[in-house]
Each structure stands twice: as C-alpha cells, then as structure tokens.
Amino acid sequence: MNKTTEHSAPTEAGLQGPRYWRSLDERVDSPEFKEWLHREFPQGAAEAGGVNRRHFLKIMGASFALAGFGAAGCRRPEKYILPYAQQPENTVPGIPVYYSTSFPDGMDSIPLVVETHQNRPTHIEGNPKYEPYGGGINAIVSASVLNLYDPDRMTASTRATGASRRQRRVRKEEVYDAISEIRDEYRRTDGQGLAVLAAPSSSPTRRRLVERLREDFPRMIWTEYDPLAQDAAERAATEAFGEPTRPLHRLERAKRILSLDADFLSPAEPGSNALSRAFAKARRVRNRDEAADMSRLYQVEGPFTITGSMADHRLRLSTSAVPALAALIAAELLEQLGEEAGFARSLRAEATGLEVDAEWVRECVRDLREHRGESVVLAGAHLPDSVHRLVVLINEKLGANGHTVKYVSVPRQTAASYREVAEAAREGRVEKLIVLGGNPAYNAPADLPWSDIAERVPAIVRHGYYFDETGLDASLNIAATHYLESWGDGRAYDGTYLPVQPMILPLFEGISELEVLARLAGVRRTDPYDLVLETFGGIRGGEGERPDRAFARVLSEGFAADTAFAESGGAVSRSRLMGLLGNAAFAAPALSRDSLAVRLTGDPKVGDGYYANNGWLQELPDPVTKSCWDNAILISPALARELGFDTKSGKFLIGGIAANRAQFRGGRESAPVAELEVDGVTLSGPVHIQPGLPDWEVVLPLGYGRRRTGRVGSGVGFDAYPLHRADSGLSLAGASISLTRRSHFIANTQNHWSMEGRAIIREGNVSMHIEDPAWAQKIGMESHSPPIYGMDKDRPLSELSLTQPRGGSAYETPAFGEPKPNLRVWQSEEARADFIPDQQWGMSIDLNACTGCNACVIACQSENSIPIVGKNEVLRGREMSWIRLDRYYSTGSNEENQVSLPADPQASLMPVACLHCEMAPCEQVCPVNATVHDTQGLNVMAYNRCVGTRYCANNCPYKVRRFNFFDYNKRATDEFYKGPLGRDQYKTEGGVLASMQRNPDVSVRMRGVMEKCTFCVQRIQQARMAQRVKARDSNDVHVPDGTFKVACQSACPTEAIIFGDISDPDSAVSRAKDNDRDYALLGYLNTRPRTTYLARLRNPNPRMPDYASMPLSYKEYKARQPKPLNGTRPESS
C-alpha cells in the first residue's frame, strides 16, 4: 500500500512577502504553466505503464543491491584452451573438413558433401561432381543433420518388462544376445514364424544380407512398406518389359512434358533431384533462340503443387479422375496416330464420368505427338498401376523410349507387400516380427490395421531412430544410428553406387541396420565397414586392386562412376501390356459437394511423418499454402462457398473467409475446424481454402498428428492416416465435410496473395520474349521514370558496382573501387594506379528455374544457425528464416481479386532474402550505425552495435530483416516469456546437443538484435583470407570465380541462384545478369539491389483452349496501368 502524506496548505500569511518567479509564464500564471506545474513530469512520464514512482524506486533499489552482488560477475571469466592430447592427423582446428557421403532416401540416395568442424557434422551440401543431381539437395536432406543432434532420439536400446510394459534400458551386448537368440531359434524352423517389415532401401549391402537371410531362413516373410511408395512406375515397366526395369525420365531432352498428377519437382517422386535439375536445364533461357526452344509443361493435378506453379498449362482435376484422363489421352493419341482403333475405342468407353474440355486433351496430345521423340509423359507415384501401364504405352507411341525415357535394368524386387505380413499375422503365422525402420503403428493402411498385428504377434522387435508409436508395441527396441554415424551404402535412382560414410562415432548406443541384419544372418564380421567393403568388392571386384584402396578412391569422389544401371536391352511387350490393360477400369467417380474426392499427399516437409520432430522442417512454410507447424484440410474456394464462407467480404484474406469466421493477422490464420467423413471414418482438422484445387476435392497432407514423438512434433496437426488404405492408395471418393463451431489458429507466413498488378514477379510468354526480349525492362515503375543511374545508365555493371555513380540519388555514395581516404599509402597517384579494389558481390536468381522447393531456406538455416521460434511466435509473424519464398496467385482480373478468391489461378513463387541494396534504406535510419555498407558492397549487420530499434526493418521495402524478440537460442520455445527465469538451453543436455550443429563461423544472435541474410559473409571472408594466404607477398588477392558458393546457391537443385563478383564482367553472375530478363525488385525505389531476378517465362500453347496471350500476372499489371488521355493504351512500352 502506498502511504500518502497530507501537507497542510500554506496559509495566507505564509504567502506574503516577496514572490520570485522563474519564468514569464509563471509570472503571468498562464494555464499552460499551471498544467505543467501540476504534472510535475513531462507528458507520459507519470503514466508509465501502471508502475508508480515509489514502486519504480523500490525496484531500482533492489537492482542496485543486486548489481553489488553481480559486480563479481563483471570479473573477467577464466577461460581455458583445451588442446588435443594427441592431435589427429589432418585435423586443423579452425578449418572445416568435408566428407563425402550419401543420404538414404528409400529408392533413391543423394550424394552429399558434409562439412564437419572437429568431426562434428554441421552442414550438408550436395556433391556437385555427381552430374545428374549436380550438388542439388532438397529441404529434407538439408535438415537431416538436425536429426543427428535431436535430443529426443533413442539414446539406448530398451526392453519392455513386466505387465506394465515399462521400457528398461539395455546394453548393446544384450541386444546382440537377443539377436543371436532369434537366429538360433528360427534356424531350427527355417524361419517359419519369423517376419521382417522393413522400410525400402536402395542399399546393395542390405540386399546382399537379405539374400543371405533368405538362405538361412527360407520360410521367413520379408516385406517392405512405405506409405508413400514410389515404385509404381517401376512395377508397370517391369510388367511391360517382362524383366525388372525402371524408367528414367530425361527431362533435359524433353520439349513437351505432360505430367499426370506427378509432383516431380518435390521429393514426392523418386529421383526428383535429377528431374528438377533436368527440367530447369530445359528452361534456362539466355536469349531469343533459347526462348524459342524452351520446354513446355502440361500439368494435370489434384493438389496445388510447386510443379503446378511451374506449369504452362495446368488442368485442375481430381486425382480420382486422373486415370480416366490418362485413358482419354491414350485414346486420343492412338486415334491421332491412327493405330489400335479398337483399343482406343474401348479406352474412350472406359473413361466415363470425366468432365474435361475435349479440346484441351486433343491439343495437348497433338502437341506431344508433333514433338515425337522430344515429348514425355510422367505419372504420379501414387496413381494406380493401370495408369502407369498406360503411360508406358503412351511413351512408346510418342517415340520417347530411348530419347526422353530411358529404361534401365534393375535388380529384381523380392520383398513382399505389407498385405502379406498383415495377413500372415492375422492367421497367426507370425511369432516374431522384426520392424526395421518405418513406423507402421502410425502409418500402416487403415484397412490392414497395425493393431491386428500388434495384438496377434507375440513378440515385436523394433529397430528405429525414435521411440515412437511402433516402439510402444515392441518388446525390444533397438536404437538405430543416424546415417552420419555409421557405414552404409546406397544407389542413386539411376543406380550409381554411393557410399554412406560416417563422420562421427555414434553419439549414443545406436546400432546400424546393416549390423542388425548381419548378426541375424550370422555373418562373421558384422562391422558395417567390412560389410560395405565386401559388397563393394562384389560390384567393383576383379580389377586387380585391393577393394579397400578402390573404395577409398570412391570415397574421395563420393560415388562410384560408371556403376549406374545398364540400359535395358528389352522392349515393351505389346501383347503383355495389352493383356494387362484389357480389363482395366478407368472410370472417374461422380463428384459433388456431398460426395467429395479426398487426396492424401505426402508432406513436402515432414515426409510420411518421420521428420515430425525436426524443428527446421516444422517451421518451414509449405511452399504453396505458406503455413507451418500444422496441416490443414485444403478445400477449394467453390467448396468453401458451399460450406457457407462468405468469400466476398474477405478482402485479401488468404482464406477469403468472412471477417467474423476467420481472420488473418500477423502470422495468424484463424481457421474453422471441419469434420470430414469417408466410409464411416471421421477426421477433424482446420480448413484452409486453397485456390486452384478441383472444386470437389479436399487435400489432406499426411505426416502430422503424431501420437508419440519428441517435444517438437508433439501436438502438431492432425493425423490423416486413418483414411490411407492399401486398396485405394492416396485417393478416395465419397467424402462429406461439415464445419464445426470450433476454430484453430494456423501459423501462416503470407497473408496477401495478390501482386495487385505490380511488377513484382515479372512474367512473360515465350512469344512476347521472341517479339521483344527486353519486355521485362519495359514494365514496372522504373520503366517510365528517369533512369536510376542518370547519365551513367549505359555503363556496364562491373563499372557501376565499383564507382557508385550518384545518378538520380539525393545522396553521394563513396565509390567501392577506391582506397579508403584514411589509408595514407594509397593516396598517392601512382599507388592508386596499382590499387586492386575489393570484389563486389552480387546474386542473380532465375525465376524461370526456381521451382520454390524450399531447399535454400533450410540450407540457409543450417549454415547461419538460424533458430526456430515455435508456432506461437510464428503466429505473431516473428519467424526468423532469412530467405522467404513469396507465393502469389494471379487471375488476370484485379477487380475480381478484390472480391473473391481465385478458383483457378496461376501461381508464381519468388525467393526473397536481403537484396543488399547499394542505396540501402535500412542504413539510412539506423541510429547507431549497426547496419552499414562494407567495401565489398555488402550490407552488413554489426550485431554488437545493434540496440534493437527496428527502424531498419520498418524502412526495408523488401521486409527481409528479422528481429530476435527473445533469446531464441538460449531458451526453449515454450519458455520465451519466462525470460531469465527460463532454463538456459546451453546448460541442458538437449540444448548442448542441439548446439553442436551450430556453425562456429557465425555469431549466435541474442535477444534484441536484428539479423538478416549476410550473403554468407563468413564464406566470403574465408575465401578472401584463403586467397590472401595463398598470395603471400604478391598482389594476387582476387578470389577466382566459383571458388566458393553461398549456402542457398549450393543447395539449389536447379542452379537458379548464382552468386559471385559483379565487378568481374566474366564471372558467372555477371554473365547471368547480362540478360534481357534481368530486373531489380522494386527497382524504382533506387535501392540498387545487388540481388536481381531474371523474369519468368511461361510457354503456353496458342492452340490450347486455356491459352492466355500473356501470363495472368502480366495481364493484371497491364490493367493497372493508367490510360493515356486520348483513351488508347500505350503499346507495351
């Protein structure tokens, strides 16, 4: 309680006598003065946030007292240097070592180069020497390094004991004993009663061990299961060829591509890295001729994918109707070719229930046919086998075989399907089930439920990386090693042999899968290295070189050259194919508001759910919906209207949902929860309206709603696996949806979907480009404002970057090409003649190649130690990732965009990080000079100077600056608001483990500090210094082009990002920027960004019914241009 003291008012007498006045105001006793006197403190001071002065002083007193204690903390802490006791060879403290290895990815493997600091893997990059992938990786590969340091991984094997099935830790030796017991037990029965359920793998060593197991246990059931199986195309080709065959699509040779619901630019399709790279190769356009030669992509799809956003013609069609469309395409092709008239007729008759423009099909097929040998058709891995068989037929008829499709012979697939083990278990034929990887308890098909197996099989042994849903049912849980911890091998999708090389000893008591199998198979030497070496000897044997020497050479390359699968010598057996296709059904189900199609999709971030506990991936916004930390029931705008959403009143809301039902604020999308019912199974989840979906299809991403996982993945999203059935794959029909009264907040990082007719992403048609390659220069505000560089506008970029001409700017900028005036030696005339200026860094991003796959975002997070902030913070718009992928929809009509959500838009994606403006608006407002320019043209952040005013972020027109509202590195995501009372993550075991991933070459940013893309300044500086070390007493200080790559550039699977020295006219980046399509984002602001973009080209077919003579975004732009007074629009300039 506050004590108040009453002072008696001064008496009249007391006021007698001389009066002194301090100011004229007081003398005249003005009302302002009285007010001032009354307030005592300036405005606002007395009202300071509910804390009164007395309270304030109390706290201050306490603080001072504490400061007294704390003074001891001001002492210089004693730090220690801990050298090695015996320094290992080739380890130089401070210099990272790079190891080649590969990422096992089901049917595929991705060759990698991993950066390690004192044997601690910190950052994953692709192996650029392997040509098909060219160093490209995807977001999941990049993020997999975080799994290594996941504090929630299984740290020791456990055994369930007692009736309560409590898991008790067991030592490695006990696990070995248990495995040999199993071996001994089932040797007697030839494996009767033993079953193995494994995740697919491309490892030749595993294949070899499985063969050995089969010899010892001939009656063992070996099955492989992947809820998102990718082997459908291989199965169809195998049937058609009569021998194990895999199709490889060579998109770099394809001029016309038809993709049937295949999201081949994301990891959903096998070998997607090679496909992305090849696709981008055929879309790289430097001049008019290359534009005329650009490929064209027809995309038919149910969900809206990044592949759909890259398409030239996108047909939204429910996945359930895609088989019918495939039949129609095949029929149309056969008719146009005049072949197999009877079969074509029957296909046409089969393809019922399809509502699709016949002209679309006709013209698409005509275009494919006219590019015989240069066209290709792909089908999504989730589609039924009949579609894949048709695709084999279509590709043959298109003359694609041997040109755009290469069939290779692969080893025979011997594993049985999940159905087999489920049925065996149901019949009581399985006594012991060994689950290797995977997580069937979570993602087994709903029509063959895991619970049936778990109840009927007496003993389940589980080998897994996490203790998850399946682990709960297992009597023995064997902790697995991470692929960066143990030896292994694999094959790329084209068959190239890839070693998996560990770079750190197992952090915990993990056992590798190969070792478990080897022990089960009774192999004498169970060390994974020996196992792999033996396999390698078999592949590369008999060449007169010791296998370990040969293997060492392979390790230094990262892959074994010339080990790819050989091209199949066989041919498509027409009779067999026709026999298989003869009685296939292709009918499309009738869809309506009450009978919806459901499409389950593998999530581009958490995959089948395995990566649910990876914070980077959870916080990564989905490239199309832009939401993170959640999945949602994606519905079309038409369905939304049916459900009662008022899409008219929701101006610019992402959902377009009526104001009172859902609001979009900051990063918060308030979404109503809906219930979806299919065949008696009901799911509930938040609804997100996704433009571009087929009207009567809902899309459900899988992999969320994990019931048992670590602290990151718990409670994230809802589980859609109850709808996943072995018989219907990922597509169902007959669903109904209804809204509940509940709602849910979805963290969504982009709330505005329209470019509003501004030239942000510049898109043109190939025809426009051929007519006038400089079209991209002629749109945007700067095209009709005075030139930015004024009289210097025609000077080459290399000169502009060094001289910084003032142009139309109000400010003069010091030229980077001259020595600093405070360097005395350099001021003389002859010295200046010899001066070699710093290199000027710049970046070019080709929007024609960028697919929006998110690989760069995670690579950046890994390289720059960017923290995750958790859903609660993303809801407030505080995500930290330095690269943001913007996704815009365009419909061609600005008026319509104001009032409704687009049903069938074009989508365009654009990565934006700090553009390193030469005239940076952020620098002009920083009160403490924390963000300034350096002499290499970088806009740098001195974290230690930053006081956190955030003026820079407010003044940044690109909104690329990120502020540390909390100690994101030091506190757990649920303890940010506890401040210093929260646990210090650096002192917890999990925090220490996670911090092992951090890059030692960048600062860890603390609370109150602004950060942003630095152009990987640490890599630039290291390259510069390495060059100077090399130069020694010479002036050879110029870092050669291509010496280093920035993190995003190196991860990019399509080489859309090029970085380098723009003051060197011969550098790759200068050559990339020397392109008519080059433009600066918001260039009219005179920010002169160092990162510029290459405008996007679309290549639509003029004969198609949905042909648009200009991209829809360009149409919106044109519509926004003011009309001249005489009433006619100016020509394209």
Added chain:
Amino acid sequence: MANHFPKTANTLPAKLLIILGVLTVTVVAGVTYYFTPKYTRVGYMPTQPVAYNHYLHAEQLGIDCRYCHTYVDQSGHANVPDAATCMNCHSYVKSDSPQLEPVRVSYETGEPVEWVRIHAMPDYVFFNHAVHVNRGVSCVDCHGNVNEMEVVWHDKPMSMAWCLDCHRNPEEYIRPLEHVYDLNWTPENAEAHAEWAREHVVSWNVNPPQSCSGCHR
C-alpha cells in the same frame, strides 16, 4: 512551540544522503576511469597448469613459434600444441620432472591440459592468424615479445581501436615475410624500412578491411 527548523529541514537528511550518494558514485567512477589502466586486460598473467617458459624455449633454445603453434599460418586459430608435441622432447629431456606431470597425464589419459586462455577475443570477433602472418604481420605486433616472457602475459590492449590502428596504417607494421616469426627483428635502417613498407603495401595490395564484415559476422 515555534518551529526551530524551517519546513525544508524535513527533507534535509534525504538530500544529504542523495548528495553523498552522487558524490561517492562520481568519485568512484572518476578514479576508475582516470586512475586505472585503460585496458585492464593488459598485464593479465594467470598461473598456468604447467609453468611453461617461453623465454627458455623460444629465446634460449631458439625453437620456432611454429614448432608448437603448428597451424598458425594455415588456420584462423593458432593452435596450442597437443601433449604429444611436448612429449617429443620431454620423453627424453626432464622426463620425470614433477612440473611436467600434467602433460604426461594428458598424454597417457587423453584428457587435455587445461591451459588458461590469455588472449580472448569476444565471441563476435573472428580473428584469423593465417592471413596476418602470411601478409607480413609478425606475432610480436599483437602478442609482444613472448620470447622474452618467462610467464606469458597479455601485452597489447587488443581493443577495436588498437586493431584499427594497424588496419589504417599497415605500412607501420608490415615486415618482410622471412622476419614474421623472428620476434627480435628490428629493421637495420628505420627509414629504409619505412620506404620498403610503403612500397610493399602497394605491391602486395595490402588493403586491410575497415568494414564491420572484416571481423564481425
């Protein structure tokens, strides 16, 4: 009874206290600022677990810096030698000296010797040894005459202003590459050397960064 003291006297004790407080703070701050060394780190001379004597090894025995600090010319870090390096000689010389016990223990057990760090850069500073020693900046410029120190102390302030002194006037510090590790080297002719340095700043293109990104990332 009339008031002996005016009303203002009520607040006098408080005022006195405040004045006293302000005065104390001023005096303490003043003494701290004006009467203590500008860089308290200079002269820091902790006791090391092993009383390693640089004067004996580097000066009297003439061992090159790089015998122990092996990677100074390759890496950003100038590494502190591992126990095995010490044991190269000390398996034979003074092989049972009690002073060397921690080194022998480290060599046998693999546990590192806990050397106390003297030159500690803040976390946000990324100093690189290799680029300095390869471009004519000697050890002595930053570490002082370590070869004459029986116990190593912090010799130079290592403040940012001190770094910039050299980055702004490289000609005053660079020396021929063959003398970088010769801590006793002084030019025979100071004027000739100054001329040499001015020439070589230009011919080596020595243009040390003065931008933040030079050292802070």
